[in-house]
Amino acid sequence: MATQNGRPTLTTESGAPVADNQNSESAGPGGPLLVQDQQLLEKLARFNRERIPERVVHARGAGAYGTFTVTGDVTAWTRADFLSAVGKQTEVFARFSTVAGNLGAADAVRDPRGFALKFYTEEGNYDLVGNNTPVFFIKDPSKFPDFIHTQKRDPYTGSQEADNVWDFWGLSPESTHQVTWLFGDRGIPSSYRHMNGYSSHTYQWTNEAGEAFWVKYHFKTDQGIAGLTAQEATALAGLDPDSHQRDLREAIEGGEFPSWTVQVQVMPAADAAAYRFNPFDLTKVWPHADYPPIEIGRLELNRNPRNVFAEVEQSVFSPAHFVPGIGPSPDKMLQGRLFAYGDAHRYRVGINADQLPVNRPHVAEAHTYGRDGHLYDGRHAGAKNYEPNSANGPVQTGRPLWAATEVSGPTGDHAAPLHREDDDFAQAGDLYRLMTEVEKERLVDNLAGSLAAVSAGRGDIVERAVGNFRRADADLGSRLEAAVKQRRG
Template sequence: MTQEAHVTQGPLTTEAGAPVADNQNSETAGVGGPVLVQDQLLLEKLAHFNRERIPERVVHARGAGAYGTFTVTRDVSQWTRAKFLSEVGKETETFLRFSTVAGNLGAADAVRDPRGWALKFYTEEGNYDLVGNNTPVFFIKDAIKFPDFIHTQKRDPYTGSQEADNVWDFWGLSPESTHQVTWLFGDRGIPASYRHMNGYGSHTFQWNNEAAEVFWVKYHFKTDQGIKNLTQDEANRLAGEDPDSHQRDLREAIERGDFPSWTVQVQIMPAADAANYRFNPFDLTKVWPHEDYPPIEIGKLELNRNPENIFAEVEQSVFSPAHFVPGIGPSPDKMLQGRLFAYGDAHRYRVGINADHLPVNRPHATEARTHSRDGFLYDGRHKGAKNYEPNSFGGPHQTDRPLWVGSAVTGATGDHAAPSHAEDSDFVQAGTLYRLMSEGERGRLVENLAGFIAKVSRDDIAERAIDNFRQADGDFGKRLEAAVQALRG
């Protein structure tokens, strides 16, 4: 069943509420004469039209979203004091935005690209944003490299196109990307729909309980629809025939009552384990193998309501990893630390300083109480209340209880690389992933990679890229080298 349109009865008005006498003809100086500047309806309509778009996201511009419900299925109070996770059966309203990473707002959905997974929980203690991807790892481990990485994925400033030279030059010189690139060019690199893929928090986060005990966690959202993917040929055809394929699929599934759902799991690591774990647990290019920390089911996520206006609710939706609630906090993950600033800053630029006051972004189960005032689109909600703290006029005051537990730090300040643990390398988990694949999956992975690497213009860039996969697994590198040579002639 389609979403019913909201119909307002009565006469058409201007933005200020005055009735409109004629919406078909602009005012002129006589019949056939020039248009008059006093026709304020014409000027208002044209000025509004010119401003109907805000800057698109630099990354994750192409997106779709839906509202839903998260339901707790396991008692996790031994690990976190977050109220929305406090008891089995508790439900929390959510909004989930899916996206591609590199494409512009008008790009096709069926492309080889990670999918963004931005989930907002409207909890009674404020909004909690979990911002991840459909992969458990990422290309880089330090946010200082993120602008450079994205520049290689977007349009070259000279050619205006994505360039294979840029992509593979950066990946070849950044061997930490080998694991994620192996994911991306495997079968799961092009999901058949948003409903048929997993989601991940990707980063490591902190949970803390009432006793202030700390645990490190990773989130997994396992699709209940089953994993379905597209081959490169299928995706090429679908992207041309229906660029909106994934957005359409999600909307129509919800319209017909076929609500997509995901089983929510977490991996939990006691804080004391982190220092001596075989991999750096805060390295975004690594996973925690399930045999070390088995996933524990904690809930169910269901999407069951479409937005009524894509611009207002999908494009103006804002997410920040810095939006935590009591019992949940950040980890020393260097990529996460950078995103704590970058996401909020991006939305303050795009949507404005009061973006969090918009209906899709503001808390639904509680009230935001701040001393911030004014700025673009400020709605005057505070009226005559004082705008400072502390004050003796009954205004909001601090709780004296941090949302998360602080971490001990030692050493001198400086531009430090992330700590290396016993089994850390840029290639070991990429090799493990390759060896876990079936023969058919390996063949398609090599074919997908070779087709892209063969497009680079310089032999040294191609050779360096191949060598990263060779270090991950000898057979992987050998097959890829042969496939690239066959295509390059």
């Protein structure tokens, strides 16, 4: 195989050379991703099968049931039935988790937290898969397996390595915003009850008239934000590795039901093309001054699972589980996850995972032609397993769940389209400048402690990382450089 600048050529599993491993193939520069991109699908499918039986990511988690109550009229923006009237309530199952740790890891660690919700609506289950941060490290799903590999155990040492973590982050400057979040005061929540949740991704809402809107969800904790310092977290992780799971369970047992005020940001679909930066870029937030959050509901958790394995470990969430009036956006990371999440669960739990008690619809009823496979319970009896048929089997509605998205341009491995204010550093700098002096000091201390763990012979990794933070804010870069030098002697 030919080499590139003395390095071997990257190939697919079957040995074909890979032309672009940085950008997924899309329908035009801003369009949805294509099934024909076999490099993307192969990477995601193989990545989902790297561990068994626990989740590859978000393995360590806790869950609870509760209720979502509509408090604001949103019918101007969506026809989703569970959002159709103020006061309407929907049963919900929530799962909170760390990202990188395995099933036996401690809860009190510096890591983003998953914030996954399953709404058992009358039109089927709606899954909303988010985090406790409004942004993420990368913007293209082709890089997700690479990113997670840096957070997991090194194939040679068997440990998480600072060299790998910071090498990837330094070479992926779009991660600067999320890393600033992660090493700030909200990087280690004191409990699952004391953190916000965000959809992070942008989704589409469609109203009865067929008008489309782009939305982001925010779940603001009613308990107040509370975090742990690095020192507090180290002590708690050693004393009680199950701290967050225990806290959630005991709070609900004691009648202290945690709750979140639910808000959305709404952008008319026509605004997206000319917005000052790409609104579908997962590494960026929409400033509240541009699109103020609007309160729409309240989430309360009030019932613990009876069996953790059956209801928490076997719970599955997929952002592809939509209901009428809600759909995807051209967010590339979301487009990749529409495939990857469901594929992971079909592999890990089984092809019939969606029919386990915690996952199946609780109000609606599923009518499919899917049969057999692992965990199949014979629910269809002798009903026909093909369509069309003349045996009164289920038929299509002819009405799409969401509005079509216009695309243009040739297919290809396109980078995300740049808008006039797009860059990888501005919002990280904005976040830093919002912090108090004490918060800035803790951020620099946390970053320096992690960067100082990079191998002595890899000063290039440290310099590149510090350079990214300097581009976000000169003061942050200077203080971080000095702190790292002091720690590394």
